[in-house]
Amino acid sequence: MIKSVVLKNFRGFKDHTIDFMPFCLLIGQNNAGKTTLIEALRIASSALKKAPTANFYMAPDHLLPEIAGPIFRFSIETLDIEHRGMHYNYGSREPAIIRIRYNNHCSLVISIGESSDDICCQLILSAGRKVNSRSQFSTSKFRSVFVMPPVGALLAEETQRNKTYLKKHMNGYLSYRHIRNQMADMPKEFAKFKDLLVNTWSSSLKIGDIEYGLGVNKNNYGLTIRDGPFVSEMALVGSGLQAWIQTIWFLSRVDPDAIVILDEPDVYLHADLQRKLIKLLSAESYRQTIVATHSMEMIADVSPSEIISVTKRESRSRPLSSSTQAQGVVDAIGTNHNIQLSKLASAGRILFVEGKDHTLIDQIAFKLGNAFYDRFSKIPHFSVGGMNNWPRAAMAAKAFHDTSAGKVAGVMFLDRDYKPDNLFETIIIEAAKDSLFVRVWSKKEIENFLLNVELIHSYIENRAKESVRIEDARDIFDLVMSEMAESLPELIADGYQTADRKLALTTAMARSKDLIKKRTETGYNIQDMICGKKAISMISAKTQERWSVQISPMSLCRHMKLDDVPAEILMSIKDLVDPS
Incomplete structure (x- = not known):
């Protein structure tokens, strides 16, 4: 995959670096530089297509210090890219430079001179050796880039x-x-x-x-x-x-093993198709997917770490690091709440979730087929934060139910966390009085359903540059489970004390151990009770160090096949769409 792109003296970028993820959305206000970045990737795509048949020769001195050694020339005539203005502030004395680095440490450097005939490329292998003949070029080292026309x-x-x-x-x-x-x-x-x-x-x-x-x-x-x-x-x-x-x-x-890039595909598509496209791109499991977009539907469908806010005014554009950053970008571009409310009339259902859980649920619904997903996507959804905010969801459900003459009901999916069963029994009974039907996951949170050795191994095998034994994946999984099991009693006790400040630590620990014992006796495993998000993050740190493969709940969910989706989640989603 492409790890980073450096644009130097190119269009509106004087010297700018963009860092990428395996799956990412490029967002930003108009004239932020998204189209320029896609244009640079189109040029790189042309260079890579030429490489297998190119004639190499030594670079002229005027390309120093950016390029020295063997290069080849290529044409961009089929791309309809205006050469005028290709250089920063319309200056063409210094060449415009596009430098692309892959995660395997190979790279290519493209130089764009004063005329449209003066465009060349240099290919550099991981050890720093420069490719000097077409026979040394390999698509396994320089992954093909396909930009949608x-x-x-x-x-x-x-x-x-x-x-x-x-x-x-x-x-x-x-x-x-x-x-x-x-x-x-x-x-x-x-x-x-x-x-x-x-x-x-x-x-x-x-x-x-x-x-x-x-x-x-x-x-x-x-x-x-x-x-x-x-x-x-x-x-x-x-x-x-x-x-x-x-x-x-x-x-x-x-090629399914290629890097796939789309530039603002949402312009021509209805909102439901925009969301469907994101699911389709992830389901196809390309080597890397990059989408430039203004679509709030698409932005709302990915995690913050998969969003890159491009701005040429800064020296670097990186993936967002938090939901707070993502919300700031959303506020600057617009909001999708009006879209959600507009679905109420035809849906007859409204879904409330904790945090970002809907993105995982939505991804699984897509696996159930086009006809099912069309019905699912018509159901509006809202996040209410944590479980303690369930009364707010109940109030909203009652309001929608009453104003629609009973035609709209609410459904809420809750994480089990470390709360006692009798608390959930009370919530379910009280919420139902306000036409809010609550379903509580059997595991701590929805991410725990992704803690599956076979799924994790399959994902690593798909992304790694080498063969990966399932035994090695299992060793990492078991190590993380063991580390998290040690701190589980204290973690649960801390939750009890947070809920009741007067509770003594010894009492909280006793209740914590009792809860673990009861759940273990009823068939729970450690991976069902620990924090799923944290476990996946810890596993990711180890797989990244060993195989340079980063894992997230969303990447595992996208990779998961329909037959591997736990029955509990499938049934919950099906009941949501078809209550009968």
Whole structure:
């Protein structure tokens, strides 16, 4: 994956570094530099495509000190990038530099000179050795970068193009003008596209086969789409479906082991499709996914550490470190609460959760299929903070229930934490009086359901640069469980004392040990009772040190297959959507 990008003397960036995560959203106000960054990645993509056939030669002296040694030249003519203004403050005496570092310590440096013909690239291996021939280039070291081409209105008549032309313009700004040619030339990818489009748009959608020999000259391609009772050629469907078709085709034809980048895909998509796209990108498990967006629906669907606020006024753009930072960005751009309230009329349900739990629940709902997720996404959701705020949720549920003449009811998912069972029994009974139906997880919190050795090993194996034994993953898992088990009694006792300041430590410890004993006797394991968030963080620290793989609750949830989702969570989500 790309670890960082340095832009020097490039467009609006004088000298700026952007740090990346395996899955990240680039956000920021208008003119913050998001498009410039995507433009730099498009240029890098062109360089990487040229590398396997490039001729290398020694760099001229005017590229010093940024570049010395072997380089190759490449063209960006298909990208529709205006060379004028490529340099900071329109100055072109010094070359514009794009420096990309991978997490395997390989890097590439691109220099952009005064003319559009003066663009070159240098490839540097992990030990600092510079690639000097095409035979030394390897896509396993320099991972391919695919940037989705701009979306455009599909042509009513698309003539046949030769393979050389298609290959040259596949990812260029005119790619949409020969999309049927691409589909005809890539039958395997087209089959995947048809399945993916139906699964993400509507089960009533029917995609025909590519037709050839159409038009006056009998050399046009066509593709017929049926949506329920309506049949039309692909170019005549609505703009939203056209945009989704182009997005799904791009995702169907890119290498699943590549770095995938999308620039503001939300511009053409309805809010529900924006959220669906985020789920789809994570489900495909690309090597890395980078999305530039203004969409509040997308921002609300990821963790703060997966959000990068880009601003060219600073020297560095990093992933956000807290929910507070994320909320600050949200406040600057807008809010999604009005969107949530607008769903109430048709949903008949409103979901209340603790903290950021909805992002995990939403990710699991997506695994249940397009038809189910469409119904789930219509249910508005709100975070009420911690469990102690359940009365606020009950008041809101009662208000919605009364004002809708009984058509809207509330549902709340609560973490069990270290509270006694009789407390939850009281909450469930009292909340039901206000039309709030409470479900309490059997484990401490929802993240505990992700503490599964097989799941963690599978994720590490998917991300690591080497083969990983499940025994090694289990050793790390068991070590963290052991460390956390030692502090569990004190942790629970501290919670008791926080709730009751008059409670003596000895009494709190006695209650803590009694709780652990009772839960163990009823089938609980240590991983069910410890803090799931902290456990995953501790596991991540060890896997990052050993395999350079970072783990988060969301990354595990995205990686998890439907068959691996615990039955308790599946049943809770299904009951939410279909109470009957």
